[in-house]
Amino acid sequence: DVKVTQSSRYLVKRTGEKVFLECVQDMDHENMFWYRQDPGLGLRLIYFSYDVKMKEKGDIPEGYSVSREKKERFSLILESASTNQTSMYLCASSLGSLEGYNEQFFGPGTRLTVL
Amino acid sequence: SQQGEEDPQALSIQEGENATMNCSYKTSINNLQWYRQNSGRGLVHLILIRSNEREKHSGRLRVTLDTSKKSSSLLITASRAADTASYFCATELYGGYNKLIFGAGTRLAVHP
Structure with a gap:
């Protein structure tokens, strides 16, 4: 079974802090994704990566950056946390195929509170 | 940008009844996927x-897709x-590295 793990389930940070959220998958997936989930808005894509050191902006990249130095690990960085970044953050991975038709496998989520 | 929109936003039924959720989207798609999320957890395909x-069909699930109406339903x-959970539809566009666009979800409550 594919396993996607996230470094923390709950995180509390202060405004202005630099925050790192880590995601690791164990199935050699090519693609990895970071979403944030807010009530009534569903999941919104922040960044995704289709290969090591490759990254693409999603729909809401402002205030975030990412790093993928190894295939299994995809990090989300909040350069200077703000209260409007309080949210649930979900990481996902998928096999990666030019044919598509691939499901995404999700981690359990990190609920981040910025005070 | 949200591509999929689910309807209804919330659904409350009794055990044994059928639950139907609908999803509409705006542009041509490669495929459409449904995910489930238990409270405060990650999504499951x-x-x-x-x-x-x-x-x-998959077990007790039946999905339909009408590309002419750009809509799907999950029964x-x-x-x-x-089965109490939130259910999300997600659309994958062509040539998009398996990038999905999610709707806001339907919250289903099944009462014993």
């Missing part, structure tokens, strides 16, 4: 239907209390 398919038959 339920079923994928390709753009050239019209109906798909859960003989619902159980354990």
Whole structure:
């Protein structure tokens, strides 16, 4: 079974802090994704990566950056946390195929509170 | 940008009843997927239907896709209390590295 793990389930940070959220998958997936989930808005894509050191902006990249130095690990960085970044953050991975038709496998989520 | 929109936003039924959730989207898609999320947890993939398919079954789940109306429905038959969760549709566009666009979800409550 594919396993996607996230470094923390709950995180509390202060405004202005630099925050790192880590995601690791164990199935050699090519693609990895970071979403944030807010009530009534569903999941919104922040960044995704289709290969090591490759990254693409999603729909809401402002205030975030990412790093993928190894295939299994995809990090989300909040350069200077703000209260409007309080949210649930979900990481996902998928096999990666030019044919598509691939499901995404999700981690359990990190609920981040910025005070 | 949200591509999919689910309807209804919330649904409350009794055990044994069927639950139907609908999803509409705006642009041509490669496939449409349904996911389930238990409270405060990650999403779990339920079923994928390709753009050239019209109906798909998996256990108690039945998904239909009408590309002419840009809509899909998820039917859960003989619902159980354990089906209580939020359900999301997600569309994958062509050439998009498996990038998905999610709707806001339907919250389903199944009462014993």
